Amino acid sequence: MPAPTDDILSVLRQHWGHSAFRPGQEDIIRAVLAGHDALALLPTGGGKSICFQVPALSRDGLCLVISPLIALMKDQVENLRKRGIKAEAVYAGMSHRDIDQTLDNCVYGPVKFLYVSPERLLTEMFRARVGRMKVQLIAVDEAHCLSQWGYDFRPPYLQIAALRELLPGVPVLALTATATEEVRRDIREKLQFGPTGQTFQKSFLRPNLSYSVQHTEDKLRRLVEVLQGVGPNKTSVVYARTRKQTEDAAAWLQQHGLKAAAYHAGLPPEQRTRVQQDWTQDKTRIVVATNAFGMGIDKPDVRCVVHLDAPDSLEAYYQEAGRAGRDEQYAFAVLLWAPNDGDEMRRRTLQAHPPLDVVKRVYQALANYSGTATGGGEMVAFDFDLQQFAQTYRLKPLDVHNAMRTLEREGLVQLNEAVFNPAKVFIPIDARDLYRFQVDNARHDQLIKAVLRLYGGEVFSSFQSISEGALAQHLRWSTTEVRKALEFLHRSGIVQFQPRHESPQAMFTTPRKDADRLPLNVPALEAGRERALRKTESVIGYATGTRCRQQLLLEYFGELDSPPCRICDPCLAEKRRQRASESAGDLRQKVLKVLRSTPRTPRELLAGFAPAQAETLTVLLRDLVDTGALRYHANGQLGVASA
Incomplete structure (x- = not known):
């Protein structure tokens, strides 16, 4: 029997302190509690996690949550534990013993949520345990990853259908922020929805979010202008395509007096954690990051999201831009666009x-x-x-x-x-200190030279991916010798070495x-390439178009009858044009009125208006003469032609 509304509201109040659900959440929860499969499309910040956490806490048993990102899993598990809810996660990097113990806890203990990556679903260890767990709900986060028609297809997600065979009768809740109709159909099919399966979709409209595209040949200069315009003390995220871009842009912002920090997967884990904590606690106002940053992070007061480069699809752009303004206050999503960006995307x-x-x-x-x-x-x-x-x-x-x-x-x-x-290396000391070490350590000198020759001077500025095998081949050492030498250099403080967690x-x-x-499957491969090109063209069309940005996004997701947003850059430009047109009309009437009573020279006429109107007035007089509304008299004065 589905839980009564009072019961699910009491769960919401008890654990989250909210007195009411957001629009759409209660319908999704009640469908899941009734045993129906469900696909829920909620915009970024729309409260997707509540849709599986509340029903799971309303009944006995465990909710199995499938999620693609370790950082997101850890974050949600930590948040649940802070609320006194028992939650576990299994992910890459855990020891065999830790995984074994975690799965045992889920079989025998009072665990309510188990987060797993899709790659772990059908391992022998997991298969042997999951059937013995009292699983009451399967939640599939980032469900668009199931679809080859989507923007972030991940083959391991296709294993979820096989999981359903091990857990017959358990309903599935698929959640995503972005999916076209084609992708929605694919998700329902791949997850083998039952005949009573339902789809819940909230409008993709974000009325508080001002979208804009700024065309520029100097993105870093324009970035500073955008962030200073929003307010240097406002919380912002800047997305860059590469790790080097994040570091270069963060350094540039710091040079211009803005509190910014870089964030990417190449940084040491403790540094990533520190950057994220400083940002969430408002010690750092701006994070310049690659696109994974922000997923699962509950920071509602982001006022601005800037993209230095456009993502590969409008789905990805909508999701990343949507991390601004989750508190429903006015916020900005800005895409910087250079003249050759379209060709580079293609x-x-x-x-x-x-x-x-x-x-x-x-x-x-x-x-x-x-x-x-x-x-x-x-x-x-x-x-x-x-x-x-x-x-x-x-x-x-x-x-x-x-x-x-x-x-x-x-x-x-x-x-x-x-x-x-792969493994990564960063040299934290300057070249002179490194040279002195090389002089005193001949064997390690060979390895350092090989690193510099193969990976260049960028190892002095940030972590660089390396191949232990390629270094071994270059030096004619064994891979084990290379790894031991790098570990020695790490202990000596000469390099910072991040080994691989597991063998590739x-x-x-x-x-x-x-x-x-x-x-x-040649036809499928060709169709995939054509789909990707269409997605690319959709992004280019959005960036170069002159229509309402929000209308363009909503039409992409199938909402065809939305009105102009009135706050994006084309809408604001249209407002300015209308105001200018109205102003020019008023000015025209004033000029004609003056000249009907007394013909005047252009200089005499200009003297009767504000200096700021001089340029507009000069253009207007020329136009009125050209169209025959005004004419010059022999004495050089202007008069109304019909007078």
Whole structure:
């Protein structure tokens, strides 16, 4: 039986202190409690987590939450524990023993929420335990990751359907902030919604958020102007595409007297934590970050979100921009746009969908690299160092990355996350101190020279991803020797070394094929590339369009009848044009009235109006003469033509 409204309201009051649900939340909660599958689309800051936390606390049993980001999982678990609610998480980097103990707690203890990443769902350890847990609800966060038609497709999410076979009869609640109708259909299908499955959608309208696009060739200069205009003491987020951009922009803002800090995955964990805490506590007002920053962070008073570069889709832009103004107070979302940004976006989109010959070449190289014969190697994992692999086969690392992602989507290979999270090195001392150390330590001098030769001087300014295998190959050392030497340099304070949490591995998920006859779904790959290009063109159209920005966004998500927002840059420009037109009309009537009674020279006429109106008045007089409304007399005076 569904919980009565009074019961779910009492849960909300007890744990969150709210006296009422936000619009749409109660309907979603009641559908889940009635045992229906549900897809909930709520804008960023719309209270998605309440929609599964309240029903889970209204009944016995555990809620299994599937989430893609470790930082978001940790944050939500910590927030639940602060409220006295027992919650656990299983994620990459935990020891086998810790995972084992956590899963036991969920089987035998009073745990209400278990957060897991999709990659962990069908591990042998998890499968053996989940059927013994009293799971009453499966919540799928960031559900758009299920859909190949979406902007952030992640193949491991497809494992969730298999999870439903282990937990028959347990309802699924899928949650996302952004999804087109095509993506919504795909989510319901991939999650095998039952016949009573429901979709709940709140309007994507954000009436308090002013969207604008500022065209500029000097983004950093304009960034300072935007943030100073909003107010240097206002909380803001600046999104950049690369780690280096975050650091360069943060340094630039600091030089101009703004309290800013960089945030990206290459920073040490303790530094990331400190930056995030300083920002949430208003010690740092501006964070310049890559796009993962802000997910799951409850900071409602962000007044401005600025993008130095446009994301690859309007879904991503809407979600990131929507982190401003969650307190429903006036806020700004600003996209900085340079003349060549559109062409650069198209180039990146095509790069992400490599030609078939590149995909086949990488597949063949992978077979050679792993020593896998045709017909063998199915589900046999092998170490895979992406940078070393690219160097060995003279491939561009970006081509390898994109081709491997294509092969993964096609179900031909599988990679663990460590492939894309290699070891990192940063040199915190200056070049003179480093040189003195090298002179006194000949063996470590070789390694330091190799690091500088392969990865350049940027290791002095920020953490850089390195390949232990490539360094070993360059030095003719073993990988173990390289790692031990880096650990020694770390202990000595010469470098800061972040080792990998686990070994990067790949495997063929089917018997290894002949690369020339690789069973690629060519129509699907081509359709995927065309979809990505359409998404790119939608972003370019938004950035270069002259219509209401909010209307453009809402139309993209299927809301076709929304009125102009009146607060975006095209709407404000239209207001100015209307005011100017009204002002010009009033001025025209005044001029005609004066000249009907007494013809005057232009100089005499100008003397009777405010100096600020001189330029507008001069243009108006020329126009009135050209159209025949006024004419010059022989003495040089202007008069009304009909007089």
